[in-house]
Amino acid sequence: MQEVILEARGINKEFHDPVTVQVLRDVTFAVNKGEFVSVIGKSGCGKSTLLYILSTMDTDYTGELYIDKELMSGRPDVELARIRNEKIGFVFQFHYLLNEFTVLRNVMLPGLKLGRYSEQEVEHRAIERLKMLGIAHLAKQSAYRISGGEKQRVAIARALINDPHIIMGDEPTGNLDKRNSDIVFNIFKELTEAHNQTLLIVTHDPEFAENSHRIIEMEDGRIIRQ
Numbered sequence: 001m002q003e004v005i006l007e008a009r010g011i012n013k014e015f016h017d018p019v020t021v022q023v024l025r026d027v028t029f030a031v032n033k034g035e036f037v038s039v040i041g042k043s044g045c046g047k048s049t050l051l052y053i054l055s056t057m058d059t060d061y062t063g064e065l066y067i068d069k070e071l072m073s074g075r076p077d078v079e080l081a082r083i084r085n086e087k088i089g090f091v092f093q094f095h096y097l098l099n100e101f102t103v104l105r106n107v108m109l110p111g112l113k114l115g116r117y118s119e120q121e122v123e124h125r126a127i128e129r130l131k132m133l134g135i136a137h138l139a140k141q142s143a144y145r146i147s148g149g150e151k152q153r154v155a156i157a158r159a160l161i162n163d164p165h166i167i168m169g170d171e172p173t174g175n176l177d178k179r180n181s182d183i184v185f186n187i188f189k190e191l192t193e194a195h196n197q198t199l200l201i202v203t204h205d206p207e208f209a210e211n212s213h214r215i216i217e218m219e220d221g222r223i224i225r226q
Helices: 047-054 077-087 103-114 119-132 148-160 178-195 206-210
Strands: 004-016 020-032 036-040 062-067 088-092 166-170 198-202 214-219 222-225
Touching: 004 047, 004 198, 020 047, 020 198, 020 222, 036 047, 036 178, 036 206, 047 166, 047 198, 077 088, 077 103, 088 148, 103 119, 103 148, 119 148, 148 166, 148 178, 166 178, 178 198
Parallel strands: 036 198, 036 214, 088 166, 166 198
Antiparallel strands: 004 020, 004 062, 214 222
């Protein structure tokens, strides 16, 4: 039987600014371990809003969210922050690397924050992730000195440092040219196929979505295909 890593049940979300607008309507779906799922839909359909709820960063919604079979809804912020760091890896359109740090240190930061391993062990794990992504030679470089495509690979290594249950991405190839987009896609594909990593990626790129395992399509805050 498939192991469910993430499940949304009847998620609804409203914005109140200044009038009430419903942006998500009864969103229900599940993601299994090792699945590579793309979320698509026109701008404004609610994709990014949904991702922020699924990542536990937005708690102002109704419905139920489960990660690793545990209910996230209604938990205090400090607990959600710990769960995020431990169970979710993030890859955004912008890499959000800290320019003053080396590539290696950027990858290490979530591991140091988690505090599960010694600094020496976190460094070893970070180097292993950089090797996996073919960028170990950049470890000692300052983050600001590497290319955009390399920065996004560093961001993926950082997302992997704590062995998350799921990696969530918000347009992770949105700022990249075709060559680097293909590199990032192939990394994601290999993560699912070789390492059974679960991925949930919001994308505008139809080719990216078509080559993932499954597409969830949204329209006007609803899921119309999954």
